Amino acid sequence: MAEKSALDKYKSSADLIQSLPASAWRSLSPDNTIVMSLPTGEVVIELAPDFAPNHVANIKTLVAEKYFDGTAVIRSQDNYVAQWGDTTDVSDSNPDSKPKSIGSAVEKVEVEFFRNKSDVPFNAIVSRDAYADEVGFTRGLPTSVTSKGAYLSHCYGMVGVSRGMPTDSGNGSGLYAITGHAPRHLDLNVTLVGKVWIGMEHLSSLPRGKGSLGFYTTAEKYVPIEAVEFLKPTRKIEVLKTNTPEFSRFVELRTTRNEDWFIESTGKIELCNVWVPVREI
Amino acid sequence: MAEKSALDKYKSSADLIQSLPASAWRSLSPDNTIVMSLPTGEVVIELAPDFAPNHVANIKTLVAEKYFDGTAVIRSQDNYVAQWGDTTDVSDSNPDSKPKSIGSAVEKVEVEFFRNKSDVPFNAIVSRDAYADEVGFTRGLPTSVTSKGAYLSHCYGMVGVSRGMPTDSGNGSGLYAITGHAPRHLDLNVTLVGKVWIGMEHLSSLPRGKGSLGFYTTAEKYVPIEAVEFLKPTRKIEVLKTNTPEFSRFVELRTTRNEDWFIESTGKIELCNVWVPVREI
Numbered sequence: 076m077a078e079k080s081a082l083d084k085y086k087s088s089a090d091l092i093q094s095l096p097a098s099a100w101r102s103l104s105p106d107n108t109i110v111m112s113l114p115t116g117e118v119v120i121e122l123a124p125d126f127a128p129n130h131v132a133n134i135k136t137l138v139a140e141k142y143f144d145g146t147a148v149i150r151s152q153d154n155y156v157a158q159w160g161d162t163t164d165v166s167d168s169n170p171d172s173k174p175k176s177i178g179s180a181v182e183k184v185e186v187e188f189f190r191n192k193s194d195v196p197f198n199a200i201v202s203r204d205a206y207a208d209e210v211g212f213t214r215g216l217p218t219s220v221t222s223k224g225a226y227l228s229h230c231y232g233m234v235g236v237s238r239g240m241p242t243d244s245g246n247g248s249g250l251y252a253i254t255g256h257a258p259r260h261l262d263l264n265v266t267l268v269g270k271v272w273i274g275m276e277h278l279s280s281l282p283r284g285k286g287s288l289g290f291y292t293t294a295e296k297y298v299p300i301e302a303v304e305f306l307k308p309t310r311k312i313e314v315l316k317t318n319t320p321e322f323s324r325f326v327e328l329r330t331t332r333n334e335d336w337f338i339e340s341t342g343k344i345e346l347c348n349v350w351v352p353v354r355e356i
Numbered sequence: 357m358a359e360k361s362a363l364d365k366y367k368s369s370a371d372l373i374q375s376l377p378a379s380a381w382r383s384l385s386p387d388n389t390i391v392m393s394l395p396t397g398e399v400v401i402e403l404a405p406d407f408a409p410n411h412v413a414n415i416k417t418l419v420a421e422k423y424f425d426g427t428a429v430i431r432s433q434d435n436y437v438a439q440w441g442d443t444t445d446v447s448d449s450n451p452d453s454k455p456k457s458i459g460s461a462v463e464k465v466e467v468e469f470f471r472n473k474s475d476v477p478f479n480a481i482v483s484r485d486a487y488a489d490e491v492g493f494t495r496g497l498p499t500s501v502t503s504k505g506a507y508l509s510h511c512y513g514m515v516g517v518s519r520g521m522p523t524d525s526g527n528g529s530g531l532y533a534i535t536g537h538a539p540r541h542l543d544l545n546v547t548l549v550g551k552v553w554i555g556m557e558h559l560s561s562l563p564r565g566k567g568s569l570g571f572y573t574t575a576e577k578y579v580p581i582e583a584v585e586f587l588k589p590t591r592k593i594e595v596l597k598t599n600t601p602e603f604s605r606f607v608e609l610r611t612t613r614n615e616d617w618f619i620e621s622t623g624k625i626e627l628c629n630v631w632v633p634v635r636e637i
Contacts, residue, residue, distance in 0.1 A: 153557045154512050186619065205484050205626035231435050231537045240617060255560075256512045256537050256628050260613060263620035276434045276564040279536075283557040332541060336521060338467065339544035345486035345626075347537050 082324040086333045091325055092315075092352050099321040100313040100354075103272065107131075108306035109138050111159075111274075113148070113298060118252075118274035119312060120234055123216055125195050126227050127187040127268045130236055133180045134247040134268060140178040142248060143303035148281060152289025154255030157278040158237055160248050162297055175248075183243040184236075186266045189224035197225050198318045200326050202344050206259045210346040212317035216270055217346050219262060227267040230257045230347035234269045254279040257347040272314060272353045315352040325352070363605040367614045372606055373596075373633050380602040381594040381635075384553065388412075389587035390419050392440075392555075394429070394579060399533075399555035400593060401515055404497055406476050407508050408468040408549045411517055414461045415528040415549060421459040423529060424584035429562060433570025435536030438559040439518055441529050443578055456529075464524040465517075467547045470505035478506050479599045481607050483625050487540045491627040493598035497551055498627050500543060508548035511538045511628035515550045535560040538628040553595060553634045596633040606633070 085091035103121050111118040124131040137143060143160075150158035161175045197218055199211035207219030210228070217230040227233065234252050238245030245266060252271055271278070286292040306312070315322055330344040366372035384402050392399040405412040418424060424441075431439035442456045478499055480492035488500030491509070498511040508514065515533050519526030526547060533552055552559070562579055565572040572578055587593070596603055611625040 151561075153560055203484060203486050205486065206622070206624045242619060257626075258629065259624075259626060260610075260618075260622045260629065262622075264618055279434055280432075280561050280563055282561055329541075337541075337545055338523060341487070341541045341543075343487045343540075345538075345540060348540065 082320060085324065085328065088325055088328040091321070091328055095315070095321050099316055099319055101316050103306060103312045103314065105306040105308045105310075106135075108312070109134070109303055110306055111143070111303045112301040113274075113277045114301075115277045116274055118277050119272050119306065120252075120269045121215070121272055121314075122269040123214075123227060123267065125213060126190055126216075127236075127266050129181075129184050130187055130245070130247050130266050130268045133184055134250075136180040137177060137248060138303050138305060140180070141302070142175070142177060142180070143300055146175070146300045147297035148278070148300065149284075149297055150251070150288065150290045151254070151278075151281040151283050153283045155253075155258060155289065156251040157254050157281055158249065158251040159298075159300060160237065160250060162294065177246065177248050180246060180248065182246055183241075184246045184266075185243045186238070186245070188226045188263050188266065190226070192220055192225040195225060196318045198322070200344070200346070200349060201330070202346055204346060206262065212322070212349075212351065215314050215317050215351045216267075217349070219346070226263060228257070228346060229253050229259055229261045229265075229267065231255070232271040232275050233267050234271060235261070235265045235267045238265060252278050259347075272312065273355065311356040313354050313356060317351060322351075363601060366605065366609065369606055369609040372602070372609055376596070376602055380597055380600055382597050384587060384593045384595065386587045386589045386591075387416075389593070390415070390584055391587055392424070392584045393582040394555075394558045395582075396558045397555055399558050400553050400587065401533075401550045402496070402553055402595075403550040404495075404508060404548065406494060407471055407497075408517075408547050410462075410465050411468055411526070411528050411547050411549045414465055415531075417461040418458060418529060419584050419586060421461070422583070423456070423459060423461070424581055427456070427581050428578035429559070429581065430565075430578055431532070431569065431571045432535070432559075432562040432564050434564045436534070436539060436570065437532040438535050438562055439530065439532040440579075440581060441518065441531060443575065458527065458529050461527060461529065463527055464522075465527045465547075466524045467519070467526070469507045469544050469547065471507070473501055473506040476506060477599045479603070481604075481625065481627070481630060482611070483627055485627060487543065493603070493630070493632065496595050496598050496632045497548075498630070500627070507544060509538070509627060510534050510540055510542045510546075510548065512536070513552040513556050514548050515552060516542070517547045517549055519546060533559050540628075553593065554636065592637040594635050594637060598632060603632075 148159040209220040236245035237249035284291040490501040517526035518530035567573040
């Protein structure tokens with residue numbers, strides 16, 4: 076780790092990123108990262124056991140038992156979410172059809188939101204937030220803090236668990252990713268379980284569904300999921316650590332823009348406008 | 357206009373919208389609204405002469421002289437923008453090729469940002485904003501206010517003028533729309549000239565460009581623009597007025613969510629999370 080002052084020489088985030096030591100990065104772990112294969116390419120999702128241990132355990136069971144293989148993206152609502160999972164319950168008007176079995180996964184998992192701020196590696200950024208008292212990142216994930224504790228926030232690319240009316244009606248067999256402006260009103264209403272680090276464009280550029288809430292109205296529109304598997308250990312994907320002086324300097328450089336093109340260097344930033352650098356080696 | 361208290365009976369924004377009187381809506385004006393025809397459908401853009409009179413005048417000249425017909429969407433950067441205009445300057449490595457003539461439009465237009473808050477029909481919403489002292493809407497357009505004045509903000513669907521390094525290098529012949537999380541750091545750096553009211557999905561779901569900044573790298577990837585024309589007077593598109601008690605109640609109902617599904621009704625909202633209702637009759 077560098078002393079923070081040694082990072083002052085970098086005047087743009089691009090310059091900084093190119094110059095960072097290996098120690099500023101961390102590798103995605105194969106046992107905590109899943110890869111969803113869509114027709115156009117792969118979506119790499121890191122799970123968030125810090126915040127949603129029960130949901131993450133269930134999702135790992137579903138992946139291990141190949142639950143998602145042969146399911147589909149069933150919903151694409153503009154400026155909101157893409158959602159995937161079983162195709163039975165939303166499309167099939169046949170009353171005899173049954174949802175796909177979730178195998179040995181648990182059927183009902185209660186929502187999981189708060190952690191004590193001191194129990195997770197939360198690092199605050201300087202930002203006046205519309206929703207929370209304090210905001211920042213926890214192992215790369217956008218995090219809000221109020222007097223009740225720390226919780227994950229619905230920024231672009233975050234992955235959550237679809238649920239119905241009961242608060243334990245989500246179990247991870249239906250998931251969604253945020254594809255538009257951060258719908259922060261979903262924070263503390265749906266359990267977030269991870270983040271897409273690579274391949275968001277395969278979800279965000281899908282044709283929008285014509286049905287209510289952007290659901291596709293016919294099975295022909297579904298986007299097939301060939302498989303969801305754990306990350307292969309041979310793939311080396313690194314993300315910038317977010318509890319380091321390097322990341323703090325990165326956020327500073329994204330806050331006050333020194334690049335010549337800028338007329339107004341802003342000096343302000345909002346949580347979901349901070350992207351976290353990622354690279355595949 | 358209703359008394360605000362009479363609107364208290366509505367408990368969800370959906371209920372409210374269904375019940376609003378005709379006086380709560382305004383029609384898009386054919387001489388201030390342009391329609392871009394893409395292969396998948398039409399994009400309806402209302403212009404913002406309140407804030408950018410010189411750019412809007414130029415764009416109207418370009419549309420009247422059919423400048424955009426035969427141009428293309430040349431850039432689609434994930435979680436950021438789709439950009440359209442002349443295909444010559446970005447794709448053609450032939451040094452003899454010249455940009456498409458802009459006809460009688462002005463070549464250089466200086467950036468246009470601030471208006472006195474009292475000179476525009478600005479209505480504030482209750483929101484603690486990361487970037488501005490006060491935020492709200494001006495004739496449906498998201499607006500920020502600081503001690504320097506009122507200016508438009510880069511929320512989803514806003515349309516701006518591409519520019520190079522000089523502050524007068526944009527003239528409206530190159531335009532972009534925000535397709536991701538609001539890049540508010542572009543506020544006061546690029547002139548905003550309007551908003552997409554209908555058809556954002558035709559821009560937001562385009563395949564992402566593989567080049568730097570999401571530019572398409574070959575002409576085959578360009579998304580052709582058949583035409584950009586003024587709105588036909590026979591089309592009746594209405595948007596909710598944003599300086600009324602009805603809109604204030606709408607924002608309240610989007611801020612504190614009373615729908616049964618919500619666990620946490622939030623009680624907070626952020627500028628770019630307020631959508632403005634639109635309907636075609």
